[in-house]
Amino acid sequence: MDKKQKQSRNKIQNALLTCLNTTSIQSITVKKLCEEAEINRSTFYRHYPSIEVLMSHTISSYFQLLLGEPYKFYLKHHSISESQFYIANNIFSHISHNAYFYQTMFKHYPNFYILLKNHIHQRYIIFFEDTGVQNDMILDKDIVAEYVASAYTGMIQGWVIRALDTPPDEMAQRLITLNSTGPIKLLIDAEKKPRQ
Template sequence: MSQNRTDLRVVRSRTLMENALLSILENKGIKGLTVKNLCETAGINRGTFYLHYNDIFHLIEETVFIQELLSVFEPLNLQKLMRYPDHEGAYPPITKAFQYMHKHASFFKALFHSDAPAELKERLQYLVGTRLYENLKRNQDDHSENLFTDYAIAYLGNAQFGMIQHWFTADRSIPPEDIARMLTRYIRNTPCLDNEG
């Protein structure tokens, strides 16, 4: 019984913090997002915050929006993308990811804002860029190939992050399906993938 009460308190605290996060991003933007502001908005103390999260970036990574986006992006498999039969269309997981970001644009636009802290940009780039391409490292034995693959991953991760950021900076001036088609085409034609399994 006490375990249930504890679980409910955890859920309640996390819900309060996520709601406060969304409120701050919507009303003050990314610059207004601090642990102090978040705790005041959520009506909790700093101790409660740090009981659940390491820092504000950890909270962002744990939000349902980021977790859902990662679950949509998870199917991204370069070998399948390269073999996808529709050479003019977008690879479906990429389309789903852009549609998801479009649906929750107020959240993602705040995160991808040019004023976002450098640490947040680095973490986002890892989550929505680099992480997706780490399967390139598999089956690489030779050290030079590993080094090359690290550069390929950095290139692809930065490129993907940059496209997403530019799409939000341009206020999503083209539909999600079109930006997904562009990204699919760019990945297919990336020179550093010519020798990647």
Template structure:
């Protein structure tokens, strides 16, 4: 794809996100999008078949930046623990950078929470395979990946709802603490401190 074509695609996707600020997804039409982006319909159809396909492509473009180069990082450091902080910090930094997109999508795209969770689950399952730990865990890799993805997605949505009050680094540390210790252990340790 030429730089000009890429620029046109991104222009259409950005106009789509802008429209989502004040229109529900179901009410966005190709005509409204073309008017907002100041393009003709043939330009839209050169890149996208429908609003649905545009939605998917826009989500995929943003999700593609979430994890960074995880496996390359792991190969260099050979540490799951360090890789986890790299992933968490990359994810929360990306969310902060593209806050408007994530804020709008959680608000306007009905299945965004599940879409994000599923994406993170798949990426973690791939990480487990790449690092060789997939078949050596106490629990099934699917369960572990879903647990981690659910923690991420819940924390991301809460952070967005709080309008990113904490830094990406703080959020990464909190997520690592939660995933490293588990919520039950954190609760039982708190209970011991009370007594």
């Protein structure tokens, strides 16, 4: 894809996000999108056959960058715990740099939460398989991936709703603490502390 094609795609994707902030996805027309992007219809159709395909491609392009390359990181460092921090840091940094996209999607695209959770779940399954750790886990890899994906997606959504009120590295550390310690262990430890 040449530079001009990339620019056209970026304009179309940006116009889609702008339109989503004022119009439901079902009501966005190619005409409205082209007006917003300041392109003609033939340019739109050269890149996408429909609004639905545009939406799917836009989401995929952001999700591709979400987790980084955890297996490559793992091969270099041979540490699951360091790989988890790499993934968490990558996710929260990516969302911070692309806040407008994530704010728009959580607010205006009804199944975005599920799409994000499913993506993280699938990437974790792949990570478990690539590293070989799924063979030695005491729980099934799908259950572990589901738990981790749900934790990430819930924290991400809350963070986005709160307008990214906490730095990305702190969010990554919080998630690692929750995942490595477990929420029940945190509650039990808090209960043991003397009350004033």
